[in-house]
Each structure stands twice: as structure tokens, then as C-alpha cells.
């Protein structure tokens with residue numbers, strides 16, 4: 001593996017910046033300390049959040065890779081950067097829910113924590129200007145951002161990620177309540193897991209804690225003003241790194 005130097009900013013999102021590198025097929029992703037909720041209506045900067053999420057995402061991507069689920073992740077660079085394959089990210093948020101929480105409970109009569117078996121797979125159109133709306137399959141077909149075959153592959157991928165991460169989190173006493181993934185296409189047309197997987201993009205409940213607020217170890221602590229956001233993310237990192245090898249450094 002050769003080393004990589006960071007080039008100009010290509011894209012800035014709410015939680016990450018994507019830079020070009022001196023390798024045309026690679027980008028350098030910087031994890032910011034910024035955190036937002038409700039389409040950035042609520043914002044804060046939490047010193048150290050970027051490093052925590054970068055490391056957690058690296059551990060989770062490497063775990064998935066060992067299980068045959070490929071992603072854009074190539075390796076860490078420093079504390080809050082990762083080197084990734086350059087993809088064309090599909091503007092879809094793919095959410096898998098194992099228990100009812102969050103928007104599901106706001107949008108239909110279902111109590112928080114109700115088990116969903118089989119898991120519910122929801123698709124959202126990733127566009128802040130429209131507020132990331134829920135998509136029916138008919139609307140997705142009309143948008144034509146993926147083919148029917150790609151949609152099938154994306155759904156299988158999301159369920160495989162759910163299976164693999166669900167087992168990993170269970171092994172460290174955490175329940176994977178739900179999560180969001182994004183998918184990108186390589187120049188050769190291969191679908192790969194993109195973006196990040198972290199407590200910003202998952203709901204994780206401590207299985208040993210009964211209290212409905214105290215058990216939350218994810219971004220809901222920020223969304224719901226529960227405090228202890230970084231402490232929760234640190235706990236997730238501690239548990240995951242207890243069962244995963246040290247993540248690789250790029251170059």
C-alpha cells in the first residue's frame with residue numbers, strides 16, 4: 001500500500017468533509033466534531049466526536065469486510081481521517097429497523113421498543129432540500145436513481161449488514177435497534193457500502209440497562225438532550241474494540 005496525500009475539498013457534508021487525494025480512485029474523508037439533528041435545525045460541536053466515529057466506523061467496516069461485506073473503507077489516516085475508494089454515492093438512505101424507535105413511532109401507532117421481526121427496511125431520498133423524505137418503491141422507480149436489480153442488491157446488502165453488526169453488537173451487550181447506511185457505485189459499477197456506520201447513524205441500546213433513557217448509547221442522546229453524548233460514544237468504542245482487531249492504517 002502506498003501513502004496518500006490530501007488534495008482539495010470535493011464535498012462538505014454535515015458531519016464529514018471529503019477531499020481528493022493524489023490517487024484518482026481514492027478520497028480522504030475527515031470526520032468532523034459537528035453534530036446535527038432534525039435536518040440541521042439543531043447543531044453542536046462536540047470535541048472528539050469526529051475521532052470516536054472515525055475509529056468506530058473503521059472497526060465496523062473491517063468487521064464487515066471480514067464477513068465478506070465490502071465497503072469504500074481502505075484504512076485510517078491519523079485520528080479522524082479515513083482513506084476510502086472514490087464512489088458515486090447514490091442519494092438513498094437505507095434504514096433497517098429491528099425495533100420501533102424514532103421516526104417510525106412518530107409516523108404510526110407503534111410503541112417504542114416493539115420488536116420488528118422480520119426487520120423493517122425503509123428507504124429515504126437523501127436530499128436536505130426536501131428533508132430526506134420517505135420513499136415508496138413506486139416513487140423510487142419514478143426517481144430512477146437505481147435499477148430494480150440494484151435495489152434488490154441494496155436490500156440484500158442492508159439485511160446482511162444488519163445480521164453481521166447485530167451479532168457483533170450483541171456480543172458486547174449492545175442491541176442494534178436500527179441503523180442507516182448509504183451505498184455508492186464504483187467506476188466499474190460495483191455497489192459498495194459508503195459513508196460511515198457509527199453511533200451517529202445507528203441506535204444502540206445497552207442490554208444491561210432497563211431505564212429507557214439511560215440505555216441509549218447513540219445520537220439520540222443529542223437529539224433528545226439527554227447529555228453524555230461523548231461518554232456514550234466512548235463506551236461503544238470501548239466495547240467494540242474489545243472484540244475487534246486494531247484497525248489498519250493506510251499507507
Ligand code: TMP
Nearest residue numbers: 101102103104178179180200201202203
Ligand atoms: P429515524 O428513526 O429518524 O428514521 O432514524 C432511523 C435510523 O437512521 C437511526 O439509527 C438514525 C439513522 N439516521 C441517520 O443516520 N441519518 C439521518 O439523517 C436520520 C434521519 C436517521
Ligand code: ASP
Nearest residue numbers: 014036037038039040041
Ligand atoms: N443527520 C441528520 C441531520 O441533521 C438528522 C439525524 O441524524 O437525526 O440532518
